[in-house]
Amino acid sequence: MLTAEGIALSRFSTKISKNAPGKFAMKKNVVLSSSLLFLILLLFLLGGKAEAKTPWHWQMSLRTDAVVGAMNMPSALFVDANKDRYYIADCGNNRLLSFDREGKLLHSFTANDELKTPYDMIRTETNELWVVEKGLNSLTQIDSQAKKTIPHTLQYKERTVFPDRVEYKNNHFYLLDKASGDILVLDKDLTIKQSFTCPTEKGAGGFVDFKLVGKDIWSLDQRSKTIYHFRPDGGIADRIRLGKDVHSPVSLAISQIGIIYILDRLDNKVSSFDRSGRFKYSFLTAGQSQGQLYFPREILFDPWGQLCIVDEGNGRVEIFRR
Amino acid sequence: MRNQMRLSPLLLILLFALVLPAIGQASNPCFKCHKKQLFKKRFTHQPVADNKCGACHNPHVARYKNLLQHKIATLCFSCHEKSAREFSKGIVHAPVRKGNCTACHDAHASNVSSLLNKRLADSCFSCHKTTPQKFKHPHAPFAKGDCTACHQPHQADNGYLLKEDSDKLCFSCHQKATLQQKHPNFPKQPARCLSCHNPHGSKQKALMRNEMHQPFKQGCKSCHDKKQGTSAAGCLKCHPTIKQKMYATHSHLTSPGDGNSCLECHSPHAGDKKNLLKSSQQVLCRKCHEETYRRKDASPYPHPDAATCSNCHDVHGSSNAAMLKGDGNNVCEQCHKAQGQFTHPVGAKIRDPRTGLAVTCVSCHYPMGTEYKYQLKRNGQKELCMLCHKAY
Structure with missing residues (x-):
């Protein structure tokens, strides 16, 4: 007009x-x-x-072919910048998958069929593999030389810990306890040194995801739709309420310039916010086609600035770049 | 003479102003067919009393049933503006949310105050059919049919549309000192009354809920003095099958701080049914999944039998998407047996070209409800099929 x-x-x-x-x-x-x-x-x-509206463009999918079988409920992605590799926890198939940077499938690892619902994983700088095994309620160490798995069931304050998400930085594990919604910091001996608790304000429900950004922790409370930015000493630096622009936030990612990306599982979209919580834009829709989402589970940045989304319902990881 | 000439139009206007309404009342053409007697009751809606049928109805033609000029709620809120603002806050009663004011109110006249269609309790029970109406030991306000003694009929800030936080509400009639006397072994000020008492009534004295948790029957120390006794791990010790569900990919094991996630839905002491649920699934699940319910309610084609979530979902935990009881086929086949046998090819051998995953019922349907018939994800005439069958 x-x-x-x-x-x-x-x-x-x-x-x-x-x-x-x-x-x-x-x-x-x-x-x-x-x-x-x-x-x-x-x-x-x-x-x-x-x-x-669409600053992000679909780059590639990490998916498997009929020979190794489609992924079943993939739940997490770990990226090894040193090795240029993507690792996917293919939860429903009890296996871990590795891909190169171009998206080519390299290996499928089941630890001699011993893995039980591997939900998340990390690889330390010394190449140790640690897996959250929901099926055993454990943080499991994989000894790839001896081809052994060593499960660890954890206790904290006389309660059983239910491991959910795991990150690793500076010789410490950061573990999300699903039962309490707390983030626990463990040393390499798995002794719990510190915890970051979701403030029990009205409507709070415990954390469902977190990311380590520099020395700080950014965590997401789904029920109150609030992001908490913790300093290393446990103090809250920021509290960002997401408001009505998201309905079921399940995961968050923080860009290098501090833009917050929220994965909305119910809306099958990603919404972005500035540091003060002002809504910027959202993108992606529900569906099965390329670049669409169906019950997505996790969002994170890879070391190359690409936005990766673990698309649980579609059995793949979608990668977008600006 | 001039002055008289000037006065006469004024007199005429005055005369018309006095006489016309009376003529209007007497000659309202609506009442030539509609018996006026039917609109004469103890309480009459003001526009009816003023013979202003046209305030709501169009006498010739209208887009809405009963020749209404607008949707019911739009009409009501055009006068009741303050209510419109209030009713959009907090937890809103389903008929209000749906704009169905006449579910409870008579728009013309009623013998019950607030223009209710029926006596207050009868009006409530006309929808709340599963709420028992009679108890051996009823709570006094319930016995009187005074639902609004505790509940707000339109909206509230508290669950179950309670006027206040449940404990506060109980203490507004029951003196704390008296309650303390009746609970001599209670370690602190009696609280969380609804954990043990049914506020409507019970088979048992003191409104104790009908089903008691076994450890509660044995005494408080069964749980309260034990290590992890009151935590989720404590509950799971005695409920090993539920414990297994917590090891699934998705579970409802989630609660802030030291809270026990089991207690989000179950009472640890007593309940009305054996599962000791705090309320019906619709009320309980909605507490957290409000948006899902809102979308289902707004969908023109919702699943017709979606009141009981646990029919399809494993409410404790599941390794299937959306915590379904099985994959996207076997959950549906529980009821849709014919479609399980004869349908578009589904199952492990049939692969969705878009994802490489097995084709299931949920490849094409979104069971909670969509804008298309049969809860299809897209228009079933063509658009939906073309997503996979691109060559056609």
């Missing part, structure tokens, strides 16, 4: 110039240039809007 308006303006200016070329030559130029300016402005605005 606005473009048509622009065309109408230029037609109008042509008409004027035909009627009185000398007298209106100046006006013609003014009208033409203002029309041009208007069109440029329009293109800029529309372009800007499109950019705000």
Whole structure:
């Protein structure tokens, strides 16, 4: 409509110039240039809007072929920057999968069929593999040399810990306890040194995901739709309420410039917010086709700035880049 | 003469102003067919009393049933503006949420105050059919049919549309000192009354809920003095089959801090049914899954039998998507037996070209409800099929 308006303006200016070329030559130029300016402005605005709507473009899918069998309820992705590898916890098939940076499947690992519902995993700098095995309620060490699994059931404050998400940094494990919704910090001997608790405000439900950013922890409380930014000493640096723009937040990712990305499991989309919690834009929709989501589980950045989404319902990991 | 001329139009206006309404009342054409007597009851809605049928109805043609000019709620809230604002806050009663004011109120006249269709309790029970109406030992306000003694009929900030937090509400009639005397072994001020008492009534004295948890029968120390006794791990010690569910990919084991997630849904002491659920599934599940319910309610084609979540979902834990009891086929086949035998090819051998996963019922249907018939994800005439069958 606005473009048509622009065309109408230029037609109008042509008409004027035909009627009185000398007298209106100046006006013609003014009208033409203002029309041009208007069109440029329009293109800029529309372009800007499109950019705000879809700044992320589908890059590739990590998925398996019929030979190794489709993934069944993949639940987590771990990226090894040193080895340029993606690792996926293929939870429903009791196996771990590794892919190269181009998305080619490298290995399928079942620890001699001993893995029981591997939900999340990390690899230490010394190449030790640790897996959250939901089926055993354990944080399991994989001894790949001896081809052995060593499960560890943990206790904290006289309660059984139910491991959910795991991260590793500076010789410490960061473990999300599903039963309490707390993030526990464990040393390499699995002694719990510190805990980050979800403030028990009205409507709080415990953390469902967290990310380590520098020395800080960013965690997500699904029920109150609130992000807590913890300092290493446990103090809360920021509390960001997500409001009505998300319905079922299950995972969060923080970009290098501090933009917050929230994965919404019910809406099958990603919503982005600035550091003060202002909604910026959302993208992706529900479905099975490429770049669509169905009950997604986790969102994270890989070391190369790409946004990775573990798409549980579609049995794949979708990778997007700007 | 001039002054008289000036006065006469004024007199005429005055005369019309006095006489016209009376003429209007007497000659409201609606009542030529609709018996006016039917609109004369103890309480009459103001527009009816004022003979302003046109305030709500169009006498010639209308888009809405009963020749209404707008949807029911739009009409009501056009006058009851304050109510419209209030009813959008907190937990909203289902008929209010759906804009169905006439589910409880008569728009014209009633012999019951607040223009209720029926006596208050009868009006409530007309929808709340599973709520028992008679008890051996009823709670006094319940026996009187005074539901609004505890509940707010439109909206509330508390669950079950309670006027206040449940304990506060109990203490508004029952003196704390008296309650302390009746609970001599209670370690602190009696609280969480509904954990043991049914606020409507019971077979047992003192409104004790009908089903008691075995350890509670044996005494408080069965759980309260034991290590992990009151935590989820304590519950799971005695419920090993439920414990296994907590080891699934998805479970309802979630609670803040030192809370016990089992107690989110179950009472540890007593309940109305053997599963000791604190309420019906619809009320309980909705507490956390409000948005899912809102979408289901808003869907033109919701699943017709979705009141009991546990029919399809494993409410404790499951390794299937959406905590279903099985994969996207065998859950549906529980009821849709014919489709299980004869349908679009489904199962492990039939692969969805978009994902490589097995085709199941949920590849095409979203059982909670969609905008298409049969809870299809897209228009079933063509669009849905084309997602996979691109060559057609």
